[in-house]
Amino acid sequence: xxxxxxxxxxxxxxxxxxxAKNRLQMVLIxxxxxxxxxxMDKFRNDLMKVIAIYFETNQANLDIQWERKDGSTALxxxxxxxxxRKQIQAVAANxx
Amino acid sequence: MxxxxxxxxxxxxxVGKTTTAANLGAALAVRNKKVLVIDADIGLRNLDVIMGLxxxxxxxxxxxxxxxxxxxxxxxKSKKSNNLFLLPASQTDxxxxxxxxxxxxxxxxxxxxxxxxxxxxxxxxxxxxxxACAAADEAIVVTTPEVSAVRDADRVIGLxxxxxxxxxxxxxxxxxxxxxxxxMLSPQDVIEILGIEQIGMIFRDNDVVISANAGDLVVYNTxxxxxKAFLQIADRICGMDVPIEDxxxxxxxWAKLGKKLRAA
Ligand SMILES: Nc1ncnc2c1ncn2[C@@H]1O[C@H](COP(=O)(O)OP(=O)(O)O)[C@@H](O)[C@H]1O
Ligand SMILES: [Mg+2]
Numbered sequence: 412x413x414x415x416x417x418x419x420x421x422x423x424x425x426x427x428x429x430x431a432k433n434r435l436q437m438v439l440i441x442x443x444x445x446x447x448x449x450x451m452d453k454f455r456n457d458l459m460k461v462i463a464i465y466f467e468t469n470q471a472n473l474d475i476q477w478e479r480k481d482g483s484t485a486l487x488x489x490x491x492x493x494x495x496r497k498q499i500q501a502v503a504a505n506x507x
Numbered sequence: 508m509x510x511x512x513x514x515x516x517x518x519x520x521x522v523g524k525t526t527t528a529a530n531l532g533a534a535l536a537v538r539n540k541k542v543l544v545i546d547a548d549i550g551l552r553n554l555d556v557i558m559g560l561x562x563x564x565x566x567x568x569x570x571x572x573x574x575x576x577x578x579x580x581x582x583x584k585s586k587k588s589n590n591l592f593l594l595p596a597s598q599t600d601x602x603x604x605x606x607x608x609x610x611x612x613x614x615x616x617x618x619x620x621x622x623x624x625x626x627x628x629x630x631x632x633x634x635x636x637x638x639a640c641a642a643a644d645e646a647i648v649v650t651t652p653e654v655s656a657v658r659d660a661d662r663v664i665g666l667x668x669x670x671x672x673x674x675x676x677x678x679x680x681x682x683x684x685x686x687x688x689x690x691m692l693s694p695q696d697v698i699e700i701l702g703i704e705q706i707g708m709i710f711r712d713n714d715v716v717i718s719a720n721a722g723d724l725v726v727y728n729t730x731x732x733x734x735k736a737f738l739q740i741a742d743r744i745c746g747m748d749v750p751i752e753d754x755x756x757x758x759x760x761w762a763k764l765g766k767k768l769r770a771a
Contacts, residue, residue: 426689431654432696438654439661439700479661479702482668 436476443477443484451475458488466493510543510621512614513744514643514672518659520630522651523679526715526725528627529557530734531647533726534741536590540622543582545594545614547639548629549605552596558585559722560593569597572609578616587727592621602634607641614642623744632666640667646674647706652681652692661701675706677740682711686754693754707740707751709733 441447446454455473462468474489515528525548532544546554549569555561566581571594585591594617617624628639640646646667650660660676667674678694685691694708712733718725725734739749 428686428689428692428696431692432700435654435657435692435700438658442658442661443665479664479668481702482671482674484665 440475440477443479444486462490462493464496465499466495468493508541508619508622510618510624512618512624512626512642512644514626514628514639514646515649516628516636516639516646516663516667517630517649517656518632518661518663519650519656522649522656523709524630524649525553525557525627526719527647527649527677527679527709527737528625529554530724530726530737531740531744532623532625533585533588533591533724534737535623535625535744536585536588537726537738538741538745539590540741540745541590541592541620543592543594543617543621543624545624545626546596547610547626547635549596549600549602549635549638550598551629552598554593554627555595556722557719558593558724560585560595561722564595567595567597568613569600569604572605572613578613582617587724602629602638605638607637610638611642632663636663636666640670640672643672646672647677648674648703649677649679650697651679652686652694652697654692657692657697657700664701664703675704676701677706678708680711681708681754683754694751695753695755705751706743707736709736 437448440451444451455475458473458475459468462473472490476487476489478485478487515524515531517524525546528544528546532542535542544554544558545568546552547568548554552567555564560583563583566576568581570576571578571581581594583593583595585593614624614626624642626639626643629635648660648663648667650656664674676698678697681694682691686693694705698705710732712725712731714728714731715725715733718728718731725731726737728734742749
């Protein structure tokens with residue numbers, strides 16, 4: 412309903428610059444990391460497993476970026492604040 | 508006098524390196540700097556026709572390197588300015604006849620006579636690119652605001668960073684109306700994604716093509732938007748603080764509101 416109204420008002424213009432930006436960001440993650448998108452998925456899953464040893468991760472949502480700044484590239488991983496596990500050792504053992 | 512040496516490069520071809528080398532060179536010359544532009548695109552020479560000097564070539568860069576002529580003999584003065592000079596590429600040789608060391612040695616021989624030396628780099632990241640970068644103090648990476656060109660620019664920025672060349676972006680063929688409508692990446696978008704400083708932007712301007720047809724340079728057309736923008740970049744290179752227009756500020760409120768509501 413609301414979407415229809417918005418489209419009537421503004422035209423159903425797609426704002427292709429946003430599309431371009433998103434696609435660029437995706438492809439640059441591949442280029443900068445050297446990982447294919449399958450390998451990136453695996454990297455993400457492996458990271459989640461490690462994080463799960465220390466934190467409750469029922470809604471963990473990793474945002475992974477390779478950011479270029481002043482000539483060097485930084486791997487930046489963003490995630491919402493998580494609650495630590497009560498028994499880190501025990502969980503670590505269970506993971507095996 | 509010791510020239511500051513810039514390499515004008517890009518990942519993707521056809522984004523405006525040669526146009527930039529010629530016009531930025533002319534703009535610096537207008538600002539009373541003595542400038543040498545070098546065509547490092549051996550085998551595919553272009554700068555001579557862009558500067559309208561194709562009929563004046565006697566010797567070229569490869570001749571100067573191989574000792575066929577003295578370095579000074581290979582240099583041609585431009586028609587319109589006593590401050591602007593061209594070292595043409597050879598059209599018959601292969602890129603691999605020159606090594607990065609030879610290139611560096613040759614450029615060093617010119618340094619004492621000029622304020623600025625601009626090297627027009629061939630497309631790609633192979634031998635020709637390495638030759639062109641070898642002698643440079645700083646790099647200007649040219650891109651258009653398109654996914655493919657920005658992606659290739661990122662690759663080149665990575666390579667330049669590895670060889671610790673100070674690097675700035677020039678964004679070419681920007682269409683203000685398309686940016687405002689949300690149909691083109693803005694220069695700010697490109698800079699944010701690439702994470703490096705911007706030296707300027709040039710609008711898409713038919714006068715660039717019209718000047719090129721005549722072997723003239725758009726910098727000399729005082730009415731042209733692109734010409735003015737090249738002069739501004741020259742001023743920035745000379746250390747003046749000339750602000751870069753922020754197209755995102757100009758984006759219509761209507762388009763911004765539409766985008767917000769749609770995202771909601
Ligand atoms: N700002 C601009 N506006 C319009 N056309 C442009 C602009 N910059 C470059 N061009 C055109 O784009 C084409 C490619 O430019 P060129 O400088 O030869 O690119 P490169 O050296 O990177 O291959 C040329 O036809 C040129 O006239
Ligand atoms: Mg060229």
